[in-house]
Amino acid sequence: MRLSLYQKLAVSLAVIFCFICALVYSWSKQLELNSKHHGEQNLHLALAEHLVQDNPLIKEGVYDYEALENLFHTLMLLGPAFEFYFVDENGKILTYSAEPGKVKRTHINLTPLKHLIANPSATPVYGDNPRNPDQQKIFSVAPVFNNNTLQGYLYVIIGGEAYDTSLNHIKSNDSLLLAAIWLGSALVFLFIAMLILLRFFTNPIQRLAKDVSKIEAANYSLNDTKLSIYSTQKSNEVHSLSRTIRAMLTRINEQFKALEQGDKQRKELLTHLSHDLRTPLASLQGFLEVLNQSGDKLSAQEQQEYLQVSLNNCGQLKQLIEQIFELAHLENGEISINKETFNLGELIYDCIAKFSLAVEKKGINLSVEPEICDFPVIADIAKLERVLSNLIDNAIRHTPRDGSIAVRVKRGDDNQLFVQVSDTGVGIKHEELNAIFDPHYQASNSNKAGRQQGGLGLAICRGLLKLMDSEINVQSELGKGTMFSFNLPQKKA
Structure with a gap:
């Protein structure tokens, strides 16, 4: 049978409570008995000595044991709580x-008797009970001499058999029984109160x-699960633990949702990538089949x-x-950053030089502001070149003929530089601005050339800049153009 926590604690408490009650009762009874014996033995300590000194039959030496027995009988009638014995020097x-x-x-141990005679203040001292071999009693003792010769000892048991019988009878009367019932009831009430408190x-x-x-049971979902409301008191550790567990479960539930969303996005990404891979592959296969089957019929120009x-x-x-692998490495944290100090202007002009033929072909004006762009920065030069190339290429593809593209560098606060890549292209809808950095997202303004890029360029830019502790932002107005910007730390002079 499996017990709940409360039941286990209740059983443990009951066992401990009974053990403590028994221990306290035993200790109190022992203390009470010890105190009683101490008082009674001190009270009657000189009883045997007085009997020896006051009775000529004993004082002058004991020879008439029958007369002494009659004396003991008379004394026991006068004092039923005492028993009188005369023992020789050997016990x-x-x-x-x-x-x-x-x-x-037939014999008693004389060691306790001699100990009490030598140390009267060492009470209580217990001696052998002649009427019960397994019991010891408090006593009074006095030596008996005849002309300075030890004849024996007058041994007086305090609280003899008659006394014990009478005491046991008193303990069994109704008043003591009633007191015991009240005490037991009080203990039971205390035990029940402790169980209620424990509950x-x-x-x-x-x-x-x-x-x-x-x-x-709800598969760790908090959506349809109604939980208990706990107190906000910080002093209550159980309620604090409950709130912490609830917050932890809420966090886990959020992470589950994020994982599900991420898995959904990855499936969508694979779907889009398979489509983008299939399109150029199908075109490539078609043209190669034409060349293979009808190569002799095609002119040199057509071939x-x-x-x-x-x-x-x-x-x-x-x-x-390459973009797929690069994005995968970014998401898995497999790309390292090698920061160094270099001239930002030189890197910008190197990137622009790569696109000179493309902008000349489309009649686009590509400029740098300021023209003398002499800014030392701390970054990974290869990763930053990749970012600038992606942004400029993206701007060229979305900027119509006779448009303009500008790469600007501005100083900011806290020793920061801001790099802006702006164009006068088609722009992006406001509701799409937060989604353009998602892998493979295609904005509604994407042209054919843009669609062939796979929608991974901006996601790669954001990942590379994040590794360099930078953040990319976008501002755009549909039909008027777009501006991407990010920050870089400038080397201190």
């Missing part, structure tokens, strides 16, 4: 007053366990055109595959 019991068979011992403290833990079970288209498709495939 042998010589005479007493008792019914036949009552006295079980109060363990109830939040049980509620928490039920909440966790509900969440587990050259078909080969050029095939080469262009191969170039698109190569670029798309």
Whole structure:
């Protein structure tokens, strides 16, 4: 049978409570008995000595044991709580007053007697009980001499058999029984109160366990799971733990959703990439089949055109595959950054030089502001060149003939430089600005050339800049142009 936490604690508490009650009761009874014996033995410590000194029969030496037995009988009638024995110097019991068979011992141990005579303040001291071999009693003792010769000891048991019988009878009467019932009732009430208090403290833990079970049954989804409301008191550790677990489960639920969304995006990305890979492959295959089957019927110019288209498709495939691998490395954190100090202006002009033929062919004005762009920066030169090339290429593809593209560098606060790449192209819709950095997202303004890029360029730019502790931003107005900007740390003078 499986027990709940409360039941385990209750059983443990009951066992401990009973053990403590028994221990306290035993200790209190022992303390009470010890105090009682101490008081009684001190009170009657000189009893045996007085009897020896006041009774001529004993004082002058004991020879008439029958007369002494009669004396003991008379004394026991006057004091039923006492038993009188005369023992010799070796501990042998010589005479007493008792019914036949009552006295079980023939000898007693004299060591306690001698100890009490030598140290009267060492009470309580216990000696052998002649009527019970397994019991010891407090006593009074006095030596008996005859002409300075030790004859034996007068041994007086305090609280003898008659006293014990009377005391046991008193303990069994109704008043003591009633007192015992009240004491037991008080202990039971205390135990029940402790169980109720324990229930109060363990109830939040049980509620928490039920909440966790509900969440587990709901496959760790918090959407349709109604959880308990816990107090906001910081002093209550159980409620604090409950709130922490709930916050942790909420965080895990959010991460599950993020993973599901990421998995969905990856599936969509694979779908789009397969389409973009299939398009140039199909075109490449078609032109190669034409060249293979009808090569003799085609003129040299047609063959050259078909080969050029095939080469262009191969170039698109190569670029798309490289972008896929680059984006995968960025997402997996497999690209390292090698920061160094270099001149930003030189890098910008090198990037512009690569696109001089493309802008000249489209009649686009590509400029740098300021023209003398002498700014030392700290970054990864290869990664920054990749970012600038992607942004300039993206601007060229979306800028119509006779448009303009500007690369500007501006100083900012905290020793920062801001690089802007702006164009007078078609622009981007406002509702699409937050999505253009997602892998393979194609804005509605994408032209045919843009569509062939696979939609990975801006995602790669954002990933590379993030590795360099920079952030890319975009501003755009449909039909008027777009501006991308990012920050770079400038080397201190």
